[in-house]
Amino acid sequence: xxxxxxxxxxxxxxxxxxxxxxxxxxxxxxxxxxxxxxxxxxxxxxxxxxxxxxxxxxxxxxxxxxxxxxxxxxxxxxxxxxxxxxxxxxxxxxxxxxxxxxxxxxxxxxxxxxxxxxxxxxxxxxxxxxxxxxxxxxxxxxxxxxxxxxxxxxxxxxxxxxxxxxxxxxxxxxxxxxxxxxxxxxxxxxxxxxxxxxxxxxxxxxxxxxxxxxxxxxxxxxxxxxxxxxxxxxxxxxxxxxxxxxxxxxxxxxxxxxxxxxxxxxxxxxxxxxxxxxxxxxxxxxxxxxxxxxxxxxxxxxxxxxxxx
Amino acid sequence: xxxxxxxxxxxxxxxxxxxxxxxxxxxxxxxxxxxxxxxxxxxxxxxxxxxxxxxxxxxxxxxxxxxxxxxxxxxxxxxxxxxxxxxxxxxxxxxxxxxxxxxxxxxxxxxxxxxxxxxxxxxxxxxxxxxxxxxxxxxxxxxxxxxxxxxxxxxxxxxxxxxxxxxxxxxxxxxxxxxxxxxxxxxxxxxxxxxxxxxxxxxxxxxxxxxxxxxxxxxxxxxxxxxxxxxxxxxxxxxxxxxxxxxxxxxxxxxxxxxxxxxxxxxxxxxxxxxxxxxxxxxxxxxxxxxxxxxxxxxxxxxxxxxxxxxxxxxxxxxxxxxxxxxxxxxxxxxxxxxxxxxxxxxxxxxxxxxxxxxxxxxxxxxxxxxxxxxxxxxxxxxx
Ligand SMILES: Nc1ncnc2c1ncn2[C@@H]1O[C@H](COP(=O)(O)OP(=O)(O)OP(=O)(O)O)[C@@H](O)[C@H]1O
Ligand SMILES: [Mg+2]
Numbered sequence: 001x002x003x004x005x006x007x008x009x010x011x012x013x014x015x016x017x018x019x020x021x022x023x024x025x026x027x028x029x030x031x032x033x034x035x036x037x038x039x040x041x042x043x044x045x046x047x048x049x050x051x052x053x054x055x056x057x058x059x060x061x062x063x064x065x066x067x068x069x070x071x072x073x074x075x076x077x078x079x080x081x082x083x084x085x086x087x088x089x090x091x092x093x094x095x096x097x098x099x100x101x102x103x104x105x106x107x108x109x110x111x112x113x114x115x116x117x118x119x120x121x122x123x124x125x126x127x128x129x130x131x132x133x134x135x136x137x138x139x140x141x142x143x144x145x146x147x148x149x150x151x152x153x154x155x156x157x158x159x160x161x162x163x164x165x166x167x168x169x170x171x172x173x174x175x176x177x178x179x180x181x182x183x184x185x186x187x188x189x190x191x192x193x194x195x196x197x198x199x200x201x202x203x204x205x206x207x208x209x210x211x212x213x214x215x216x217x218x219x220x221x222x223x224x225x226x227x228x229x230x231x232x233x234x235x236x237x238x239x240x241x242x243x244x245x246x247x248x249x250x251x252x253x254x255x256x257x258x259x260x261x262x263x264x265x266x267x268x269x270x271x272x273x274x275x276x277x278x279x280x281x282x283x284x285x286x287x288x289x290x291x292x293x294x295x296x297x298x299x300x301x302x303x304x305x306x307x308x309x
Numbered sequence: 310x311x312x313x314x315x316x317x318x319x320x321x322x323x324x325x326x327x328x329x330x331x332x333x334x335x336x337x338x339x340x341x342x343x344x345x346x347x348x349x350x351x352x353x354x355x356x357x358x359x360x361x362x363x364x365x366x367x368x369x370x371x372x373x374x375x376x377x378x379x380x381x382x383x384x385x386x387x388x389x390x391x392x393x394x395x396x397x398x399x400x401x402x403x404x405x406x407x408x409x410x411x412x413x414x415x416x417x418x419x420x421x422x423x424x425x426x427x428x429x430x431x432x433x434x435x436x437x438x439x440x441x442x443x444x445x446x447x448x449x450x451x452x453x454x455x456x457x458x459x460x461x462x463x464x465x466x467x468x469x470x471x472x473x474x475x476x477x478x479x480x481x482x483x484x485x486x487x488x489x490x491x492x493x494x495x496x497x498x499x500x501x502x503x504x505x506x507x508x509x510x511x512x513x514x515x516x517x518x519x520x521x522x523x524x525x526x527x528x529x530x531x532x533x534x535x536x537x538x539x540x541x542x543x544x545x546x547x548x549x550x551x552x553x554x555x556x557x558x559x560x561x562x563x564x565x566x567x568x569x570x571x572x573x574x575x576x577x578x579x580x581x582x583x584x585x586x587x588x589x590x591x592x593x594x595x596x597x598x599x600x601x602x603x604x605x606x607x608x609x610x611x612x613x614x615x616x617x618x619x620x621x622x623x624x625x626x627x628x629x630x631x632x633x634x635x636x637x638x639x640x641x642x643x644x645x646x647x648x649x650x651x652x653x654x655x656x657x658x659x660x661x662x663x664x665x666x667x668x669x670x671x672x673x674x675x676x677x678x679x680x681x682x683x684x685x686x687x688x689x690x691x692x693x
């Protein structure tokens with residue numbers, strides 16, 4: 001059996017005439033945590049669905065946990081926990097009933113004990129008899145997360161699992177993910193949060209249905225091949241529009257009381273930013289962050305979000 | 310932890326049973342919580358029964374009757390008096406110029422006592438009395454018609470005893486009934502058993518058709534499909550809870566039929582039980598097939614009614630089966646309701662035993678199997 005949890009190539013998905021995913025290859029080793037990033041509508045959800053057998057690819061082939069994604073989706077489903085982007089548990093069942101239902105479909109033994117444990121971990125024991133539909137958005141996410149990990153799957157496919165979840169719960173979630181991954185679980189998680197992307201072993205970046213880049217955080221930042229400066233001080237915020245117009249600037253954004261500026265060439269960028277420097281305003285070179293890298297890559301790919309999505 | 314949670318019963322029978330029971334329990338809970346649907350499933354049959362029941366349980370009396378007496382004797386006077394006393398018949402006079410009173414609706418019956426009636430009666434020749442009935446609304450006329458012969462013969466028995474000491478097994482008078490416009494009269498006995506089939510058809514098909522499309526509409530389909538349940542397991546898990554509903558409905562209708570409307574219950578209970586089971590399953594499987602075609606609950610409902618209409622019209626529930634044109638009978642034979650009506654009416658009215666109607670059971674069973682196969686083939690395991 002191969003060492004890859006996910007090994008797919010040339011995945012294409014067309015809806016009517018719209019191409020949602022256009023030739024994506026992913027080779028993901030077992031036991032890793034990968035982040036799946038990309039702008040809205042870039043094809044993350046569609047790709048995940050093809051991997052776990054919920055959508056039939058228009059083209060391409062591959063394996064998931066050693067099973068053919070085209071023909072053996074039944075086996076794949078048995079070993080995979082898939083958390084949908086939209087809450088898709090049963091709102092007219094209670095929290096406990098939802099968990100019990102999932103446990104039965106995975107043919108777990110000791111359902112009562114497992115569900116009790118899960119509820120206790122979630123901190124939902126006292127609310128177990130509430131209808132799931134009555135939970136707040138963040139709690140719905142946490143219930144869904146608990147449900148997909150309950151069956152001890154070999155692979156977790158999580159589609160924006162922490163959207164709307166508070167920081168403490170997000171931290172707990174990532175602790176749990178890394179704990180499970182240390183035990184050999186493979187996790188592919190889509191997210192729009194940079195801090196979450198930074199917690200991943202590798203990042204796969206999709207735009208417009210195509211895989212733009214892939215690698216560790218450092219690799220991706222290096223690949224972007226840009227430098228960043230920060231202008232900080234009183235009055236700089238009013239200057240943002242004019243900074244954006246400067247020749248050597250490829251992107252600029254507010255960063256609290258500062259403006260964060262990126263460009264391809266350090267000298268060129270420094271030259272054109274000098275004039276904003278004053279007694280009140282300082283100019284310093286800073287580390288390029290992941291967000292800078294992604295914005296640069298989207299620009300490189302000629303991708304304008306507003307035209308797609 | 311790991312060995313404690315993950316059973317190695319994944320693909321065997323036991324695993325399948327686990328998954329089916331999971332879906333079964335979920336559906337039961339959802340069914341119980343969905344108050345409107347739940348009420349509909351239990352209240353609808355009772356409501357229909359009572360509505361239909363009242364309409365047919367009424368024993369209409371004082372029906373306008375036109376007399377055509379072609380002779381006037383002691384006997385004819387006895388007959389007229391007896392009919393009037395029974396309360397069913399009110400004699401009216403009409404003008405010839407007004408047209409046929411049956412057509413105009415002025416009279417429900419025309420009673421004709423022909424010339425030579427009395428003489429034939431005395432000679433023990435069993436003369437005829439003709440009752441022409443407006444049977445467009447058979448329920449309205451059936452009691453009067455059903456009792457006419459008894460009323461007349463009992464009245465005459467007294468008169469004839471003095472004339473004629475010889476007792477005859479034959480009734481003195483042969484009452485000939487012509488039911489105009491509806492040759493095969495449907496009586497309440499015919500309707501109440503039929504109603505069982507109609508109620509079961511409607512609720513069973515609809516409920517499974519909705520049960521699947523609801524998952525799609527509420528967005529829970531993606532979750533259900535991502536869980537390890539095979540199409541057959543989903544189908545069985547969805548169908549079983551609703552077959553319980555079918556059984557409950559059957560009990561309600563049968564009890565009502567027996568106690569409220571005194572429909573006799575003469576045949577094999579086992580045959581009825583088998584018939585009901587197969588019939589309910591056939592309809593549930595059909596509903597499941599519909600849910601693989603429809604994308605929304607609304608479409609599922611439309612498909613259900615699309616099927617429901619021919620079922621009512623061509624099964625022999627509304628119109629006598631043998632009165633339909635040949636092509637309609639062929640279509641009717643394809644419908645499970647047609648065969649089910651034969652079973653229920655046979656068991657309740659004709660003392661039918663299993664061998665008498667086993668072919669009807671096979672016909673429904675074949676429909677059920679066919680629908681299961683179609684449903685499984687059509688069931689989408691993906692979101693495409
Ligand atoms: N069932 C469908 N029918 C038609 N088009 C679809 C369908 N599902 C997705 N698409 C299209 O495919 C493209 C990719 O969608 P997808 O949901 O995979 O994006 P995403 O990367 O998950 O976006 P987001 O970050 O907003 O969740 C979008 O343009 C979307 O409109
Ligand atoms: Mg998505």
